[in-house]
Every structure is written in structure tokens, then in C-alpha cells.
Amino acid sequence: MVQPSAEEFERIALPHSRAALTLARALVRNDADAEDVVQEAFLRAYKYFRGFSGENARAWLLSIVRNEGYALLRKRGQAEPVDTLDEEREPAPSPWSSEARPETPESALLRAIDGETVRQALGTLPAEFREVLVLRELEQYSYKEIAEVTQVPIGTVMSRLSRGRKLLHTRLTANADGGGRG
Amino acid sequence: MNESHLGEALHAYLDNELSAERALEAHSHLGSCPSCRRELAQMRRLRDVLHRSLGPSEPSVAFFRTLQQSLRQADPGRWRRRLARAAWSAGPLAAAVLLVLFALQPARPPSNDLTGEVLAAHLRSLQPGHLTDVMSSDRHTVKPWFQGKLPFSPPVLDFSGQGFTLEGGRLDYVGSQEVAALVYRSGQHAINALVWPAPGERDVAPRAETRAGFHALHWVSDGMAWWLVSDIGEADLQRLASLLRTPHQ
Incomplete structure (x- = not known):
């Protein structure tokens, strides 16, 4: 396959720029850096496009965006050490496993919460949780496609989503409880 | 699944990622387990919060x-x-x-390049929020909007009666050429009509090209270069082209 023209590549890549930006933003937590990450990643994707033989261009593009995002996190010294994400680790006890916890305050808190608090709370999660959460919740990716982007098994996607959501839920309700930590 | 709680499967249930059989099991477990029911409700509320407060990132x-x-x-x-x-x-x-x-x-033949540019403009415009800068089906609103923004005045016409509703307009680029983009809608499909001056060029009859499921139609008339691009059928594009090419007023 010959190198496609920039226009041909744009036709394939541009429709995915929103998802790419959503992912980059979740990873690097800064709008300007996120745009740079996507620019870099798309340029890289274009240069290596000849080598792309898969069928899912979207997952391929986003995996490059992801790598670029992590590279920036590493440069800033913010990448999560993988061992903190060891799948074998005991999950934190969830506050709602006790049957006694009343229902109403939690739902009232979540209803009243503002967007900035949510963004901040999401930003405190490990990058591996942030990425699966935004791909699932904002871009409605399937587990299979998230697995392709993040290059982990589907079971790990499910586990990270589950742990990420619980952690975020805990932080959001604790944040509101404690009057704005973070 | 009855003895222990759903755990991670609860999330796969929430995401519609369980097989039919396992979804049924989860469903029946939820019927008898208030703890999992509560957790599911909490996760649904969390999802609502996320949807409400984190929009996708529009470039x-x-x-x-x-x-x-x-x-x-x-x-x-x-x-x-x-x-x-x-x-x-x-x-x-x-x-x-x-x-x-x-x-x-x-x-690369320049005509190919141009089709690619036009197609890229069309795809860019389909990004949410990018279709129109001025949104109106009233051509008397759209036409003045272009004045002062472009060194030429594009013909702005509405064909609602013929199935092509004028939705608005925007400024765009094809290569380095500043162009007027008129946006028409036919059913669910957006049609971009890109027009710019082509002084001294001879009239060219509409010529169709198909790329990646999109149809483009190009012609030159009265010193204006026109491109229609959309995913609607070529016959429909031809119909809009002939409406645009009919002398008006």
C-alpha cells in the first residue's frame, strides 16, 4: 500500500478526532496538552499508516493517542506505576456494602454535584481507570473495543471499569461530605 | 451467582455486555439481593452524573x-x-x-486533490457543532451573513418545496481557497454546497465522483465553481444541482 495523501488520511482520521480528544483530555487532564497529544498521535498514525492492516481504524488511532498521552504523563512523572494497578490487589471495601447505609444522602449528593467537582474527582483516579471510564461513558465504546485501544484483555477492562466507577463514586460522595476535598 | 454478589458482572450488566444467559442470571440475582440492587442504582446515578457533567471534547x-x-x-x-x-x-x-x-x-492529479479537499471539508462539517456558522432556513438571513465575510456573494436559495431544506451556511476552506458553504438537508442527510468564484473559467457540466460512500458533484457556471458533497444518492445530488443551475429571479 502506498502512503496515502494527507486528504485520504484525514477522511479516515478526522471523524475520530472527538473520541481521540476525549481520551487525551482524560489522560493528560489539560485541554491544550490534550490537543497537542492528538496532533502528535495523528501525525504519527499518518506516517505509519502504510503499516496499518487491521480493520478497526478507530481503535488503532486511539491506541496511538493513548500511547502518546502516556508518554506525556511519563515525561511529567505522572504515569501510574503498573504495580498499583495489580489486578490481584484486594479491592477497597465499598462504603455501600453495609446494608445500613441510608440511600437518600448519596443520591441527593450526586444530584447536587457540579461538573467541575466531577472533573476534578475523575482526575484523581489512576490513568488506567480514567481512560476506560471516558471511552465507555462518553464515547460508548464496547468492552471489546476498549480492550483493543488499551491493549488489555476484556476481563481487565471490566475489572478496571468496575473499580474505577466504585472509586469515583466513593470520591464524589466523600468529597461532598467533607465539603470539597481536592 | 446466587451465593456471592454480582461484583464486576454488575458493571457488565449495566453496560449490556453480558451474554443473554448471564444477563438473565444477573437479573434474577438482583431480584433477590437488595445490596446488588442498591449498588446498581448507585452506578446508574453515577453514570447520569458523568453524562451530565462531562461532555465529549469537541475539537x-x-x-x-x-x-x-x-x-x-x-x-x-x-x-x-x-x-x-x-x-x-x-x-x-x-x-x-x-x-x-x-x-x-x-x-497527484489536481482534480483528485480537490475532491479530497472537498470531502475533507464535508467530513469536518459533520463534526458536531461544525455544520453551520449561521443557522437559518431563511435565505434572507443567510445571504447577508456572508456579506463582508467573503469577497463574493454566493447565491443562496431554499428548495424546501423540492425536498432540499436550506439549513444555513458557514465559511470554509478548500485548499487555500476561502469558500461559502451552504448546507442543505434532505431527510437525515446533510448536503454541503461549496461555492467560490472561478473568474474566466469556462462552464463545465456537472461531473460526478464517488469516494468512500460519498458522492461529489462538480460544475462551473457563470464564473462560479460549485461542489455538492453528501452521502445521499447521486440521483438526488443531480436533482439539487439542476435546481441550483436553473436561472432564478
């Missing part, structure tokens, strides 16, 4: 411009042309050498 126009620029710089075809320009300014000898080097490599 800015500046983002697309920068991206296009850097992609084009990386395009080997364009590099050749840039190199030739640079060489020309470096001196006629360098230019001559390059001319010999590259003369045998055919450049």
Missing part, C-alpha cells in the same frame, strides 16, 4: 486547521512540491536539478 476549528497543516507537511507528495518551491528560491540550478529528479514522478 476546535483551530485544532483542525493545525492538524491539516501538519499532515500536509508530512505528505510526501506535498513535500515534493514544497521542496521544489524552496529550491526555486535557492536558485535556478537547484530547481533544475529537482525538476529532473521529480519530473518522472507524476504528481
Whole structure:
């Protein structure tokens, strides 16, 4: 396959720029850096496009965006050490496993919460949780496609989503409880 | 699944990622387990909060411009042309050498390039929020909007009665050419009509091209270059073209 023209590549890549930006933003937590990450990643994707033989261009593009995002996190010294994400680790006890916890305050808190608090709370999660959460919740990716982007098994996607959501839920309700930590 | 709680499967249930059989099991477990029911309700509320407070990230126009620029710089075809320009300014000898080097490599036909540019403009416009700068089906609103923004005045017409509703307009670029984009809608489909002045060019009858499921139709009339691009059928595009080409007023 010959190198496609920039226009041909744009036709394939541009429709995915929103998802790419959503992912980059979740990873690097800064709008300007996120745009740079996507620019870099798309340029890289274009240069290596000849080598792309898969069928899912979207997952391929986003995996490059992801790598670029992590590279920036590493440069800033913010990448999560993988061992903190060891799948074998005991999950934190969830506050709602006790049957006694009343229902109403939690739902009232979540209803009243503002967007900035949510963004901040999401930003405190490990990058591996942030990425699966935004791909699932904002871009409605399937587990299979998230697995392709993040290059982990589907079971790990499910586990990270589950742990990420619980952690975020805990932080959001604790944040509101404690009057704005973070 | 009855003894223990659903755990991670609860999330797969929430995401519709369980097989029919396992979803049924989860469903029946939820019927008898208040703890899992509560957790599911909490996760649904969390999802609502996320949807409410974190919109997807819409790329800015500046983002697309920068991206296009850097992609084009990386395009080997364009590099050749840039190199030739640079060489020309470096001196006629360098230019001559390059001319010999590259003369045998055919450049991409310009008409192909233009179709690609038009298609890229169409795809850019389909990004949420990018279709129209001025949104109105009233041509008396759309036409004045272009005045002062473009050095020419595009013909703005509505064909709602014929199945092509004028939705609005925006400014766009095809290559370095500033163009007027008129947006029509036919059912669910958006149609971009891109128009710019082509002074001195002879009239060209509509010519169709299909790429990647999109149809483009190009013609020149009365010193204006026109492109229609959409995913609707070619026959429909031809119909809109003939409406636009009918003399008005």
C-alpha cells in the first residue's frame, strides 16, 4: 500500500478526532496538552499508516493517542506505576456494602454535584481507570473495543471499569461530605 | 451467582455486555439481593452524573486547521512540491536539478486533490457543532451573513418545496481557497454546497465522483465553481444541482 495523501488520511482520521480528544483530555487532564497529544498521535498514525492492516481504524488511532498521552504523563512523572494497578490487589471495601447505609444522602449528593467537582474527582483516579471510564461513558465504546485501544484483555477492562466507577463514586460522595476535598 | 454478589458482572450488566444467559442470571440475582440492587442504582446515578457533567471534547476549528497543516507537511507528495518551491528560491540550478529528479514522478492529479479537499471539508462539517456558522432556513438571513465575510456573494436559495431544506451556511476552506458553504438537508442527510468564484473559467457540466460512500458533484457556471458533497444518492445530488443551475429571479 502506498502512503496515502494527507486528504485520504484525514477522511479516515478526522471523524475520530472527538473520541481521540476525549481520551487525551482524560489522560493528560489539560485541554491544550490534550490537543497537542492528538496532533502528535495523528501525525504519527499518518506516517505509519502504510503499516496499518487491521480493520478497526478507530481503535488503532486511539491506541496511538493513548500511547502518546502516556508518554506525556511519563515525561511529567505522572504515569501510574503498573504495580498499583495489580489486578490481584484486594479491592477497597465499598462504603455501600453495609446494608445500613441510608440511600437518600448519596443520591441527593450526586444530584447536587457540579461538573467541575466531577472533573476534578475523575482526575484523581489512576490513568488506567480514567481512560476506560471516558471511552465507555462518553464515547460508548464496547468492552471489546476498549480492550483493543488499551491493549488489555476484556476481563481487565471490566475489572478496571468496575473499580474505577466504585472509586469515583466513593470520591464524589466523600468529597461532598467533607465539603470539597481536592 | 446466587451465593456471592454480582461484583464486576454488575458493571457488565449495566453496560449490556453480558451474554443473554448471564444477563438473565444477573437479573434474577438482583431480584433477590437488595445490596446488588442498591449498588446498581448507585452506578446508574453515577453514570447520569458523568453524562451530565462531562461532555465529549469537541475539537476546535483551530485544532483542525493545525492538524491539516501538519499532515500536509508530512505528505510526501506535498513535500515534493514544497521542496521544489524552496529550491526555486535557492536558485535556478537547484530547481533544475529537482525538476529532473521529480519530473518522472507524476504528481497527484489536481482534480483528485480537490475532491479530497472537498470531502475533507464535508467530513469536518459533520463534526458536531461544525455544520453551520449561521443557522437559518431563511435565505434572507443567510445571504447577508456572508456579506463582508467573503469577497463574493454566493447565491443562496431554499428548495424546501423540492425536498432540499436550506439549513444555513458557514465559511470554509478548500485548499487555500476561502469558500461559502451552504448546507442543505434532505431527510437525515446533510448536503454541503461549496461555492467560490472561478473568474474566466469556462462552464463545465456537472461531473460526478464517488469516494468512500460519498458522492461529489462538480460544475462551473457563470464564473462560479460549485461542489455538492453528501452521502445521499447521486440521483438526488443531480436533482439539487439542476435546481441550483436553473436561472432564478
